[in-house]
Amino acid sequence: MSEAEIIEKLKSGSEPAFKQLVENYQKLVVNTCFGMVHNKHDAEDIAQDVFIEVYRSIHKFRADAKLSTWLYRIAVNRSLNFIRDNKKRKWFQSFEDSVETKTKALQNLAATKSDHPGFQLENQQRAVLLHEAIAALPKNQKVAFTLSKYEDLSYSEIAEVMDLSVSSVESLLHRAKKNLQKKLYRCYKKKCL
Amino acid sequence: MNCKTLHKELIFFLEGDLPLEKREQLEAHLNECPDCAAFAADMKKTLQVTEDEKSTEVNPFFYTRVKAKLENSETQHIGIFEKVFLRKVLQPVFFSILLIIGVYSGIKIGQPTPVNVFSSTQFDQETVPYLNEMETESIETFLME
Numbered sequence: 145m146s147e148a149e150i151i152e153k154l155k156s157g158s159e160p161a162f163k164q165l166v167e168n169y170q171k172l173v174v175n176t177c178f179g180m181v182h183n184k185h186d187a188e189d190i191a192q193d194v195f196i197e198v199y200r201s202i203h204k205f206r207a208d209a210k211l212s213t214w215l216y217r218i219a220v221n222r223s224l225n226f227i228r229d230n231k232k233r234k235w236f237q238s239f240e241d242s243v244e245t246k247t248k249a250l251q252n253l254a255a256t257k258s259d260h261p262g263f264q265l266e267n268q269q270r271a272v273l274l275h276e277a278i279a280a281l282p283k284n285q286k287v288a289f290t291l292s293k294y295e296d297l298s299y300s301e302i303a304e305v306m307d308l309s310v311s312s313v314e315s316l317l318h319r320a321k322k323n324l325q326k327k328l329y330r331c332y333k334k335k336c337l
Numbered sequence: 338m339n340c341k342t343l344h345k346e347l348i349f350f351l352e353g354d355l356p357l358e359k360r361e362q363l364e365a366h367l368n369e370c371p372d373c374a375a376f377a378a379d380m381k382k383t384l385q386v387t388e389d390e391k392s393t394e395v396n397p398f399f400y401t402r403v404k405a406k407l408e409n410s411e412t413q414h415i416g417i418f419e420k421v422f423l424r425k426v427l428q429p430v431f432f433s434i435l436l437i438i439g440v441y442s443g444i445k446i447g448q449p450t451p452v453n454v455f456s457s458t459q460f461d462q463e464t465v466p467y468l469n470e471m472e473t474e475s476i477e478t479f480l481m482e
């Protein structure tokens with residue numbers, strides 16, 4: 145089934161077409177959501193809602209638009225809503241404190257799993273550090289960075305998803321990386337890992 | 338190049354965003370400064386995280402869950418619809434019926450009913466014919482006189 149065929153059949157409520165759509169784009173949507181929320185379970189949960197939204201609003205989809213662009217948009221918006229509704233970080237907790245709390249929890253977990261060879265503490269702690277640094281980015285920088293790093297989208301593809309100019313995306317990514325660098329350096333100096 | 342400049346440019350170096358000339362300057366500094374080289378190695382490992390996290394395998398139960406969630410939310414949809422219907426339509430209808438019953442019974446109660454007082458005192462008996470007369474006499478005949 146081609147993309148146009150899937151959309152056409154989906155508009156008449158075909159279930160095989162919906163199944164095909166989910167299979168074709170599951171990785172794209174889950175990856176994007178994961179890049180935004182950094183939790184596999186939450187990412188899959190949000191991704192399921194993305195496909196339900198697609199199923200319900202397929203009649204609004206314009207034939208000249210790109211399906212992937214639309215999916216990225218819904219995935220990004222739903223992830224942002226999820227982040228807004230689940231602000232777990234306390235406003236008085238600094239970035240370093242937050243990383244420290246989470247890496248300590250990992251160390252405790254590692255102590256109980258010492259017989260488990262697949263559990264690599266250092267990588268897990270690095271993941272926590274990077275996730276916290278990405279989570280601390282302003283909204284648009286976070287979106288641009290996620291689409292660039294987790295989905296390898298080009299500047300122009302990100303520009304299309306975010307409805308911005310290519311130069312704005314360039315600037316967002318530049319600022320995002322500068323912010324991340326600052327956080328990673330501070331953490332390195334303080335040996336927070 | 339000094340350490341401070343390197344710290345400002347390092348992430349762009351690691352991400353491959355720098356032009357060749359800049360890249361060579363940074364490489365030169367990293368070769369002669371162990372501190373910066375250690376930081377660069379550390380940051381490289383941290384940035385590698387996103388590469389390792391890109392999912393390559395897909396959850397085989399994903400579609401089943403989407404479908405279950407969709408069907409579940411559709412029944413909930415109907416549930417919400419019923420609730421709205423109940424509140425917006427049935428409830429006003431119920432209260433209107435109650436109001437109509439209320440008004441109707443009010444009219445019924447308000448209407449003069451023939452009072453049977455024959456069995457009471459003598460005084461009452463004298464007034465009864467008069468009351469009965471009023472009741473049987475229609476308003477038209479009353480006006481005609």
Ligand SMILES: [Zn+2]
Pocket residue numbers: 339340341343366370372373374
């Ligand atoms: Zn140096």
